[in-house]
Amino acid sequence: MGGLYLVGMGVRGKGWMEINAYSSNERLILRYAAPLFIFDTPYDTLSELLMPFSKLGLSSPLVQAITELGYKTPTPIQEQAIPAILSGKDLIATAQTGTGKTAAFVLPLLEQFSKAAEPLRGKRIRALILVPTRELAVQVEASVAQYAKHTQLTSMAAYGGVDTAPQKERLIEGVDILVATPGRLLDLAHQRALHFDELQVMVLDEADRMVDMGFVDDIHKIIVRLPENRQNLLFTATMTNDVRAIAHAFSDSKMTDMAANISITPHVRAAATIKQWLITVDKDTKSALLSHLITEQAWDQALIFVEKKHSAAKLVAQLEKRGIQADSIHGGRSQAMREKVLDQFKSGELKYLVATGVAARGLDIGELSRVVNYDLPFQPEEYIHRIGRTGRAGASGEAISLVDISDFKNLCAIERRLKNTIERKEVEGFPVKKAVPASNLNHVKKSSR
Ligand SMILES: Nc1ncnc2c1ncn2[C@@H]1O[C@H](COP(=O)(O)OP(=O)(O)OP(=O)(O)O)[C@@H](O)[C@H]1O
Ligand SMILES: [Mg+2]
16 A cells, blocks of 8 residues: 555545545545545555445445445444444443444444344334434434345334324334333333333443433433343443443443443544634624624524523524524424424525524534534533534534623633633624633632642
8 A cells, every 4th residue: 555644634525435536646535534644546456445344244235225325434433333342242432423323333233133033022122222312313213224224124213292102003013223212212111012121232322411311210210121131332422420320320330340442532522523613792792693694604504502492482583583594493392393393404495493402412414514502501512512413424514602701611611621722703793892701721620639
């Protein structure tokens, strides 16, 4: 193989690994998230050098499905987690937002189950994937179905806010992989619509968010129902004490003592593909500033985060008053509306979506170019997840935070976690009366002195 040079960051890319042959000298550019590698190697040689998914132990029906989806080579977390899961290990895995964690746990499950000799009995499942929000349940199940397309394996999503009857009916024949939110799962189990005695694998996606949302008791209630002899997998973009606590709860320290730890991002960092900046503003001019940015900069799309349900509705009204059509998704809306609005946003029909934290985790919105923190989140992890809705799968994106003086404490916490200050920009016509001071990154908490 010829020379390998790391030539730069932040190149706008579309796919994980997009290979372009330079016609002049047959050089190849390989985009792997943000870094750009140049291999001085002819195209054919290079494409042979890319690790095929089959090398990770995946068989042809799965490789065919992911090839059809345009995946050329595994992402780093997939490369490490897939063989570990296939070997039956428990796993705690962290990797940045948008780096393919879903496939990292779903593909090996499908591989294992496609070889199962025993047919599935009624009301039984082989794997349970627990997720914190309904939208994420829908999305993860859709991914499972895509990856399982050329197998006989079945999947379904079980989540609240919709009728239980169709979910119960679907479970009668059993499903190989069930993706569920904790509350509805317990409901179904209480109603004896579902039994866990054949469960082999339990996956927690976004475990810390489930803790934040108060699902800890539910998770404990679920765990005691599961067979002790099972494989436990835990995936997240941010490793926090909450995640560690959940890992402990899995089963008498079995998980934490014996699990393999795979960490692609040892320190909590935002995905490198996202350009972050902030604008300081006064509270009373915030919505005018947002409208100004949308119109003046002709934004194609934006996912705009607010802290509370009622501020979502208020902001939508304020934008609409200025001729900008927006809609919202939050816990106060019906599930049918939440799904409809999210679908419209995913398809590009809706350009500006105002959301609360329900949309912060895991959602994979095609080519979303921009996330706005209209309100700054209280938790630094939440910031990392929110902005991670853009800059996914190697594409670039921008994250803009509107910060007023009351956000100063949160800003300090976020910047300290990022180990960096976020670049500030000024917008003409929006002078700030109450300036936001620069945060002190070296601040040491009293307790840790
Ligand atoms: N090997 C691959 N090659 C190309 N694209 C991929 C590959 N693996 C996953 N993707 C795509 O990358 C996107 C992000 O994947 P996914 O949603 O699993 O990320 P994630 O790591 O779970 O992020 P988050 O932390 O935000 O939940 C998806 O659109 C998925 O289809
Ligand atoms: Mg995810």
